[in-house]
Amino acid sequence: MSPTxxxxxxxxxxxxxxxxxEVRARLRAGDMVLLSGDIYTARDAAHRRxxxxxxRGLPLPIDLSAATLFYAAPSPTPVGKVIGSIGPTTSYRMDxxxxxxxxxxxxxxxxxxxxxxxxxxxxxxxxxxxFGAIGGIAxxxxxxxKHMEMVAYEDLGPEAIxxxxxxxxxxxxxxxxxxxxxYAQAQNDWRILTE
Amino acid sequence: xxxxxxxxxxxxxxxxITKTVRNLFIAANTTLCDDxxxxxxxxxxxxxxxxxxxxxxxxLQNADIARDNALPICQDTGLAVLFLEVxxxxxxxxxxxxxxxxxxxxxxxxxxxxxxxxCDPFTRANTKDNTPAVxxxxxxxxxxxxxxxxxxGGGSENMSQARMLTPAAGLDGVKQFVLETVEKAGANACPxxxxxxxxGGSLEEACLLxxxxxxxxxxxxxxxxxxxxxxxxxxxxxxxxxxxxxxxLGGRMTTLGVSAVMKPCHIASLPVAVNIQCHVARHREETL
Ligand code: SF4
Numbered sequence: 261m262s263p264t265x266x267x268x269x270x271x272x273x274x275x276x277x278x279x280x281x282e283v284r285a286r287l288r289a290g291d292m293v294l295l296s297g298d299i300y301t302a303r304d305a306a307h308r309r310x311x312x313x314x315x316r317g318l319p320l321p322i323d324l325s326a327a328t329l330f331y332a333a334p335s336p337t338p339v340g341k342v343i344g345s346i347g348p349t350t351s352y353r354m355d356x357x358x359x360x361x362x363x364x365x366x367x368x369x370x371x372x373x374x375x376x377x378x379x380x381x382x383x384x385x386x387x388x389x390x391f392g393a394i395g396g397i398a399x400x401x402x403x404x405x406k407h408m409e410m411v412a413y414e415d416l417g418p419e420a421i422x423x424x425x426x427x428x429x430x431x432x433x434x435x436x437x438x439x440x441x442x443y444a445q446a447q448n449d450w451r452i453l454t455e
Numbered sequence: 456x457x458x459x460x461x462x463x464x465x466x467x468x469x470x471x472i473t474k475t476v477r478n479l480f481i482a483a484n485t486t487l488c489d490d491x492x493x494x495x496x497x498x499x500x501x502x503x504x505x506x507x508x509x510x511x512x513x514x515l516q517n518a519d520i521a522r523d524n525a526l527p528i529c530q531d532t533g534l535a536v537l538f539l540e541v542x543x544x545x546x547x548x549x550x551x552x553x554x555x556x557x558x559x560x561x562x563x564x565x566x567x568x569x570x571x572x573x574c575d576p577f578t579r580a581n582t583k584d585n586t587p588a589v590x591x592x593x594x595x596x597x598x599x600x601x602x603x604x605x606x607x608g609g610g611s612e613n614m615s616q617a618r619m620l621t622p623a624a625g626l627d628g629v630k631q632f633v634l635e636t637v638e639k640a641g642a643n644a645c646p647x648x649x650x651x652x653x654x655g656g657s658l659e660e661a662c663l664l665x666x667x668x669x670x671x672x673x674x675x676x677x678x679x680x681x682x683x684x685x686x687x688x689x690x691x692x693x694x695x696x697x698x699x700x701x702x703x704l705g706g707r708m709t710t711l712g713v714s715a716v717m718k719p720c721h722i723a724s725l726p727v728a729v730n731i732q733c734h735v736a737r738h739r740e741e742t743l
Contacts, residue, residue, distance in 0.1 A: 305579050330650040335527045335570040344568055345527040350610045350643045372610070373643035373703065394510055394702045395645035396735045397517035397608060417581045418570050432506075432704060443642055446705025450504060451698030 272430070279368045280325035282323065287433045289440035293391070294428040300371070303349050305419040307388050308428050311357040314364055319330040321412030322421060324361060328368030333418035334408075335398070343405045343424070345398035348372040351390070362386050374443055375435055384439045391431035392442070404429040460625035464546040465598035467743055469555035472547070472602070475741050476537070476559025477602035481567035483739040484532045485525050490672040491711070491736045497674070498647055498701075498708040507706025511647075514701070514734055525567075529735045532569035533606030535560045535588035542597035557586045572609065574716035591663065600642035603740040605669060608733055611648065612661070617662050617728040628683065629654060629727050630690060636729040637694050637710070642703020649673055650694065652715035653728040654683075660718065665730035668714040670738055677715055687713040701734075711736075 275283050277297030287293070302310065313320055331351050334342035351371030356371070357383040367388045368443055372395045375383075383390055393401065408424035414420045434442045492515070499511040521528040537556060547555070564571055564585040573583045616636045621630045633652055640648065653664025677683040690713045700706025711734065720726055 307492065308579075333530065333570065333572075335530045335532055336568040338526070338568045340571065344570070345521070345530040345532050347700075349531070350613065352643065372645070374641055392642070392702070392704070394513060396515050396529045396733055399521035399526040399528060400513060400517040402526065403520070417583060419581070443703050446639075446700065446703070447698040449698065450700055450705040450707065452696035454696060 275361045277328050279328060279389065280355060281361050281387060284367060284389050285437055287389050287436055288431050289436045289442040289445060291433040292296035293431050293433065296427050297433055299330050299424050299426060301424060302329045302333045303331050303333050303419055304353055305416045306413055306421050308356050308359040309413060311360055314360055325365035326367045328370065329366060330424065331371035343402050343408045345402050346405060347398035347401050348393040348395055358382065361386050370431060380435050380439065380441065384437055387437040389433060391436065392434040393431055432441060457488040464544055466546050466548045467600055468549035471548055471743060472555040473559040475602055475743060476604065478554050479602060479739045479741060480535060480560060480606060482565035483604050483606055483737040484527045484567065484569055487528055488736065488738060492518060494654055494673040494711040495734065497709055499699040502708045504700055504706030506704045507708060509560060510701035510704060527569055529608060530570055531572060531610065532606040533608050534573060535585055536605040536607045537588055537590045539590065539592045539594060540595045541600035541700040542599045543594050544598035545600055557587055560586050560588045590628045600743045601740065603738060604738060605738045611644040611731045611733040614644040615730045619658065620725040620727055622641055622725050624725055630686060632727055633690055634693055634730050638697055640693055640739060641699055644731045646699055646703055647701055647711045647734050649711050649732040649736050650713045651712065651730040651732060652717065655718040655720040656726060661726035661728040661729045664716040664718060665728035669730055669732045671714045673736065674712040681715055681716060683715045687715050688743055697738040
């Protein structure tokens with residue numbers, strides 16, 4: 261899922277954050293993209309806090325407008341490196357918080373696994389996009405991270421919010437603004453109906 | 456022979472256990488096991504889906520990068536699960552066994568730059584050193600201490616399930632439950648997955664059997680029971696017909712292997728547990 265030859269490059273759309281309305285409208289389930297720019301890590305505990313702040317009308321530690329969140333918590337950074345290993349965690353656990361976050365500006369999400377119908381609906385309504393990253397290739401994925409900065413909730417340790425500057429992070433569009441779902445499509449295409 | 460004189464106990468220093476546990480968890484997290492690598496290469500050769508092949512190639516490439524740079528294969532370096540075989544003629548000296556293990560886990564996760572992923576269930580406050588470990592201990596004949604370290608990721612563990620079937624459900628019921636569980640797991644458990652199936656015993660024994668089944672080399676069949684060997688083969692085929700594929704992006708290789716273990720159970724029950732393991736399938740062992 262990353263270009264190795266120049267012919268290969270054509271299969272990937274190069275996009276960058278913040279994701280513009282035009283780019284989001286154009287992306288379709290199954291598109292392979294190389295994402296560059298700033299994204300934030302946020303998973304279970306950070307989502308709980310962000311959601312709580314939104315519900316109570318408190319200020320957020322990050323600007324959610326047109327933001328992209330990476331559901332991830334890296335391993336500790338070895339000496340002399342930018343980051344340890346990093347890859348997606350399973351997204352469904354964020355589903356209870358996600359529609360609210362999308363309402364408040366969130367437009368890109370990176371994770372792995374299915375989303376709830378509510379999230380798929382919010383993605384469609386607000387023209388957001390959910391990207392899948394490959395789980396379990398975290399040493400390789402870390403090579404796309406050029407800079408990392410602690411942003412908020414440091415007490416959460418690995419679950420703190422960090423700003424990552426990524427270059428050519430390979431992703432696949434799973435849920436698009438038209439309501440398509442790549443996981444369902446792909447499984448359908450490859451399922452062998454026998455017994 | 457003087458019957459009152461007990462057999463001399465072999466002494467194993469707690470410090471040696473700590474060091475072993477430390478090294479095993481670092482090695483397990485940074486070097487993909489050979490059996491898993493071989494299974495992934497076989498899967499790559501068999502995968503018909505182009506994107507599936509790409510994912511499998513990336514997984515193998517990632518393993519090389521991780522090993523060469525001493526980086527974790529996956530950022531989720533797991534809950535520290537250990538299986539111990541403690542020979543009954545062993546005496547641990549220099550401190551409690553549990554403390555020695557906890558210290559080994561602490562050192563591994565600090566010095567190996569592994570992620571600390573353990574927290575309070577309700578407050579979600581991180582314990583910050585990846586303890587407590589989950590320790591399963593078997594007392595066995597002999598004077599050895601076998602330590603198996605199995606860092607277990609949350610994504611695949613979350614997709615695992617246990618169910619108390621009725622005896623009437625039988626082998627077909629077990630297969631049905633396994634298939635349902637795998638299909639529900641979808642992309643969440645980081646396919647291609649390895650499926651551990653524990654049948655029989657009590658509720659907790661079925662779970663333990665399922666996890667132990669994951670320690671068998673990937674793709675090796677059950678040698679003790681033909682019924683299970685056949686079931687594994689059949690499930691392997693059926694799971695790989697689901698279409699989920701590597702990373703859930705569609706393809707033939709949804710599982711690398713199914714591994715089932717069985718024990719007798721109560722006349723009223725048919726307990727079955729499915730423990731799903733992701734493609735990083737980490738485990739390392741050493742016998743002291
Ligand atoms: S399920 Fe396994 S490969 Fe996937 S993120 Fe968790 S530990 Fe890593």
